Amino acid sequence: MHIPENYLSPTTCAVMGAAMVPVLAVAIKKVRKEVPPEKMPLIGVGAAFAFLVMMFNVPLPGGTTGHAVGAVLAAVLLGPYAACLAVTVALALQALLFGDGGVLALGANCFNMAFVMPMVGYGVYTLCKSAVKKPAGAYAGMALGGYVGLNAAALFTAVEFGLQPALFAAPDGTPLYCPYPLSVSIPAMMAPHLLVAGFIEAAFTALVGAFVMKAAPEALDDARGGGRRQVAVYALVAAMICLAPLGLLAAGTAWGEWGAEEIAEVVTGGKALGFVPAGLENGFSFEALMPDYTVAGLPETAGYVLCALFGAAVSIILFRLLAGLGKRRRTA
Amino acid sequence: MTEHPPAGQSEVALPAWLRGRDAKDAPLPHRGRGGGDRFIDKTILALLGLLSAMRAQDERPDAGAPWKATAFWHLLGTLAAIVLVALTREFAFVFVVLTCLLLRLCAMPLADLRKIALLAVIAGSFSFVIMLPAALAGNRYSLTMIPAKAVASVLAVGIHASTSRWTETVHALRRLHVPSTLVFVLDIALKHIFMLGEFSLETLRALKLRSVGRGRGRRGSLAGVTGNLFIRSHQMSEAMYGAMLCRGFAGTYPVSGNVRPTKADLCYIAAGLALVALFLLLRRGGTG
Incomplete structure (x- = not known):
């Protein structure tokens, strides 16, 4: 679910980043208030935990494996605000040091996975827990929270992708960033998350949460400090977050002319009818951009030198890679 | 499966994975379809990769060499390059940035070069495949621009991550006025990823060694490993706070260090400004 660089416009990235600022500010404030000072290192260690949890492969039926995001698990174990900080830091490390997810898109990624997901998941968890007072209620809440949290995050990601072609297009209608409208992005994102990834997240959250509850319940109570009363607040936040995409969706469909069908029609009505897909292979458009070693927009000599x-x-890199490959084979 | 020794050889037959130079370098034994612990192998491999990457960046000999720009300026430059590449609509600009990054990549140690090139190829081809349906609908801009931009961004981040120590990056973030609580959390996280990573690696290895053949309930044991990881993190954080108190921690996280740019920094800044100038020039040319 990590959004890479250049799929969202810089404006969207800035907006999502700006949205994360108050969220983080509130989280830091809440953590400072709720978590006693001796527990402060726990957030850092919690971030390391959140980071490592994303590396754990979970077996899937059919012999394949997948991995969970673990944000809802972090919310259950550390409390929602500490989880928000921990997952934010884990995502920042992934973007800055491992190239996983864009640096500019960090705000959007944090919004989806460090804010929406733990808050919604924790809201569902607390609701279930307060509805059924037995431990089974807590376990069911973890599973349901994991499922709903992950899918809420996926929906936000899909909406962010889907709004790009409507909001950021060149004057001739060519989308500048992610070219798929909501009608494509939502089904493409939601189907795998609703059918597979959500269940992985649910099972993972419930199993690990249940283990910690049984093995070390005191760790759980310690880590979250005293902030377990505000069921209503979390439920409200969860409901608001769930409703927000509906507003965005309504705004998105107002730009009717940007829907997939219309764009497709415009294109097929013109010269693109009978387009040969083979003609779109690698070299074709590249050549068009740089005919005879000139780069569009640059003087001829500069383009040539460039x-x-x-x-x-490129040839030095290829040569060095090949040479390295040969050396490796000889030593092996 | 155990291989039989050739005729005339009387020594005890060892499985292939034990006969290598070192057992830990050899590929993990394949258990076939019924084994069901492929997820343990995959997790172990992922953790091993992470730990070796962390070790490698910590032992980097040329980090802080005089001809290298300080991590602070390098981070600023990387961020600026990524922002400009994302903003531009001119392929020429992306191409200039790509060329600069590739030239820098040429001069890097082979291991880093291989890693970054692989990341860039994956990012580029992934974007290309994602953009194909849009291209079939007639949108050729996305097909070239987005993969090229993705490759440029991945190269920029990859080069930054593998030329500066991660602690330097965290230090640079503090100088960029990121709130101290976040920097503190980042710093602790980086150190503990390594320690907790080693802890979970040991646990997973133990789990693997103890579950020979067909086994049930491995999903449950994975939950146990993760749960233990949490309990362990909890204990570690308590121990750490105690250690911090003993060393006089007062809740603030001051940053010291040389703020004056070095010669290498000045060259780097000049190159960055040239890039910004080119961006503005091309932009004016494009719209005018």
């Missing part, structure tokens, strides 16, 4: 440098760099 192409030479580019070619030289």
Whole structure:
């Protein structure tokens, strides 16, 4: 679910980043208030925990494996605000040090996975727990929270993708960033999450949560400090978050002319009818952008020199990779 | 499966995975379809990769070399390059940035080069495949621009991550006025990812060694490993707070260090400004 660089416009990234600022500010404030000072390192260690949990592979039926996000688990174990901080830091580390998810898209990724997911998941968890007073209620709440939290995050991601073509297009209608409208992005994102990933998250959250509840219940109470009363607040936040995409959706469909069908019609009505997919292979558009070693928008000589440098760099890299491969084989 | 020794050889036959130079370097034994612990292998491999990457970046010999820009300026430059690449609509600009990054990549140690090139190829081809349906609908802009931009961004981040120590990056973030609570959390997280990673690696290895053949309830044991990881983190954080108190921790996280740019920094800043100038020039040319 990590959004890579350049799928969202810089404006969207800025808006999502700005949305994360008050969220983080509230989280830091809440954590400072609720978590006693001796528990402060726990958030850092919790971030390390959240980071590592994303690396754990979970077996899937059919022999394959997948991995959980673990944000709802972190919310259950550390409390929702500490989880928000911990997952934010884990995502920042992934983006900055491992190239997983865009640096600019960090705000959006944090919003989806460090805010929406733990808050919604925790809201569902507390509701279930207060409805059924037995431990079974808590376990069911964890599973349901994991499922709902993950899917809420996926829905937000899909909406962010889907709004791009409507909001950021060149004057001729060419989308500048993610080119798929809501009608494509929502089904494409939601189907795998509703059918597979949600269940992984649910099972993972419930199993690990149940284990900790049985093995070390005191750790659980300690970590969350005293902030377990506000069921209504979490439920409200969860409801608001769930309703927000509906508003965005309503706004999105107002730009009717940008729907997939219309764009497709415009294109097929024109010269694109009878388009040969093979003609779109690698070299075709690249050549069009740089005919005879000139780069559109640059003087001829500069373009030529640039192409030479580019070619030289690529060949050196390829040569070094090949040489390294040969060396490795010889030593093996 | 155990292989039989050739005729005339009387020594005890060892499985192939034990006969390598070192057992830990050899591929993990394959248990076939019924084994069901492929997820343990995969997790172990993922953790091993993470730990070796962390070790490698910590032992980097040329980090802080005089010809290298300080991590602070390098981080700023990387962020600026990513922002400009995301903003531009001119392919020429993306191409210039790509060329600069590839030239820098040429001069990197082979291991880093291989890692970053692989990341870039994956990012580029992934974007290309994602953009294909849009291209079939007639949108050719996305097909070239987005993969090229994705490759440029991944190269920029990859080069930054593997040329500066991660502690330096955290330090640079503090100098960028990121709130101290976040920097503190980041710093602790980085250190504990390594320690907790080693802990979970040991646990997973133990789990693997103890579950030979067909086994049930491995999903449950994974939950146990993760749960133990949490309990362990909890204990570690308590121990850490005690250690911090003993060393006079007062709740603040001051940053010291040389703020004056070095010669390498000045060269780096000049190159960055040239890039910004080119961006503005191309932008004016594009719209005018």
